[in-house]
Amino acid sequence: MTSIPEKSAFISRSFACLFAVSILFLILSSSILFQFGDNSLVPRSIYKLIIVQTTRDYIKPVETSVPFVSLSCKESCSTPNPVKSAICDQTQALLKVFMYDLPPEFHFGLLGWKGARNQIWPDVSKPNRIPSYPGGLNLQHSMEYWLTLDLLSSISPNISRPCSAILVHNSTQADVIFVPFFSSLSYNRHSKIHGADKTTMDKILQEKLVKFLKGRDEWRRTGGKDHIIMAHHPNSMLLARKHLGGARFLLADFGRYNSQIANIDKDVVAPYKHVVRRLNARDSPSFEERPVLVYFQGAIYRKDGGMIRQKLYYLLKDEKDVHFTFGSFSSGGVRKVARGMSFSKFCLNIAGDTPSSNRLFDAIASQCVPVIISDDIELPFEDVLDYSKFSIFVRSSDAVKKGYLLKLLRKVRREKWTQMWERLKEIGKHFEYEHPSMSGDAVDMIWQMIHRKMSYVHDRVSKENRYEMSQKFLNV
Ligand SMILES: *[C@@H]1O[C@H](CO)[C@@H](O)[C@H](O)[C@H]1NC(C)=O
Numbered sequence: 001m002t003s004i005p006e007k008s009a010f011i012s013r014s015f016a017c018l019f020a021v022s023i024l025f026l027i028l029s030s031s032i033l034f035q036f037g038d039n040s041l042v043p044r045s046i047y048k049l050i051i052v053q054t055t056r057d058y059i060k061p062v063e064t065s066v067p068f069v070s071l072s073c074k075e076s077c078s079t080p081n082p083v084k085s086a087i088c089d090q091t092q093a094l095l096k097v098f099m100y101d102l103p104p105e106f107h108f109g110l111l112g113w114k115g116a117r118n119q120i121w122p123d124v125s126k127p128n129r130i131p132s133y134p135g136g137l138n139l140q141h142s143m144e145y146w147l148t149l150d151l152l153s154s155i156s157p158n159i160s161r162p163c164s165a166i167l168v169h170n171s172t173q174a175d176v177i178f179v180p181f182f183s184s185l186s187y188n189r190h191s192k193i194h195g196a197d198k199t200t201m202d203k204i205l206q207e208k209l210v211k212f213l214k215g216r217d218e219w220r221r222t223g224g225k226d227h228i229i230m231a232h233h234p235n236s237m238l239l240a241r242k243h244l245g246g247a248r249f250l251l252a253d254f255g256r257y258n259s260q261i262a263n264i265d266k267d268v269v270a271p272y273k274h275v276v277r278r279l280n281a282r283d284s285p286s287f288e289e290r291p292v293l294v295y296f297q298g299a300i301y302r303k304d305g306g307m308i309r310q311k312l313y314y315l316l317k318d319e320k321d322v323h324f325t326f327g328s329f330s331s332g333g334v335r336k337v338a339r340g341m342s343f344s345k346f347c348l349n350i351a352g353d354t355p356s357s358n359r360l361f362d363a364i365a366s367q368c369v370p371v372i373i374s375d376d377i378e379l380p381f382e383d384v385l386d387y388s389k390f391s392i393f394v395r396s397s398d399a400v401k402k403g404y405l406l407k408l409l410r411k412v413r414r415e416k417w418t419q420m421w422e423r424l425k426e427i428g429k430h431f432e433y434e435h436p437s438m439s440g441d442a443v444d445m446i447w448q449m450i451h452r453k454m455s456y457v458h459d460r461v462s463k464e465n466r467y468e469m470s471q472k473f474l475n476v
Pocket residue numbers: 125126127158159
């Protein structure tokens with residue numbers, strides 16, 4: 001007996017097919033248009049992405065919505081769920097992920113979680129059973145926790161989340177192999193030598209991990225090429241990284257990496273989790289309600305690339321509408337920083353020990369227009385998000401010229417600033433880590449980014465372009 005559901009599934013599949021074909025035509029015809037117009041509105045990388053993805057995926061009707069994720073990303077990114085009530089399964093998911101069952105000491109055990117005997121993973125279908133992540137500054141690098149939770153949730157029937165990644169139990173059927181080691185937490189908690197110990201727990205775990213991976217067929221098959229290893233804290237995986245350079249790292253930046261081990265061609269830059277509370281769009285102070293022109297708070301004396309902080313400090317410290325002070329934030333300090341940023345028009349992100357910091361994401365959460373002075377910074381999702389529409393790029397060599405920075409920022413008119421502020425309110429959600437994950441949030445965006453990295457040769461957004469685009473947009 002042919003049941004009704006089967007029939008309607010067939011009909012909806014045929015519709016999806018028809019939809020796919022018409023979309024393909026639409027894209028092909030517009031692609032011809034784009035090719036002939038030099039002033040294409042669609043940036044090259046996006047355009048390429050649409051074409052590559054569509055031609056690759058159009059045969060599979062359920063995935064035809066994928067190109068639109070990327071296209072509409074200029075406005076807002078989301079994973080459309082083709083059939084709203086459908087359970088996310090392997091045919092629909094963007095990425096099939098195999099995850100090693102590493103013992104809890106590598107992941108949730110680091111959070112103090114203890115399961116029953118032989119239990120490896122917490123039961124995520126019961127919200128009160130999920131180990132919570134401690135607050136404080138460790139949160140910045142907590143992406144390892146959110147991604148792992150999301151994978152576990154992908155096979156839990158009653159958790160609603162975007163269908164970007166799904167856990168599979170057979171590694172030969174997976175697109176990527178996920179290594180669930182909470183390396184940043186391991187570094188933050190266990191990298192100090194205690195008493196008479198000769199080594200640290202962090203080192204022991206890294207050694208064990210290297211040995212484990214090198215012994216796996218999955219690793220040997222590709223030399224780790226399809227493995228995803230999380231190393232968000234710049235000092236995480238310090239020992240293991242040189243043995244695991246074949247894999248793809250999820251990291252904050254490349255500041256402490258040799259380019260043979262980590263580079264933008266294979267690896268994925270993930271946002272920090274902001275530590276200040278994200279301002280509700282309705283409560284966000286407007287141009288007039290932000291009396292401070294420029295805000296910066298952080299450690300000022302820094303080694304390496306951080307010398308520039310000191311130079312800027314002496315250039316700006318006596319200006320009346322500039323807040324530029326010492327001090328990294330302690331627990332009570334977070335609130336002060338949140339206030340400071342929300343009453344400022346522009347927030348400086350100056351290179352420190354490493355090119356990136358959570359300050360950029362705190363500024364975005366506060367809708368304070370980021371001014372990025374860090375020549376080597378890598379930005380999350382830059383292939384689909386045009387940062388010049390909501391932040392300002394300034395070369396270090398320009399920023400240290402007397403008068404340059406303030407002159408530039410004072411010239412930014414209210415209308416231009418407001419445009420950037422509106423954009424900040426829209427894109428803020430792409431930097432939110434949450435559980436369950438939501439369409440277009442940081443977790444979803446990272447899976448999509450991994451998928452893009454696996455599917456096409458990354459069309460590098462040139463760093464030089466940033467400055468040009470920034471100036472063009474500001475019109476100064
Ligand atoms: C999922 O179902 C379990 C019981 O089967 C329930 O305890 C849990 O609260 C549910 N979770 C969600 C997110 O609804």
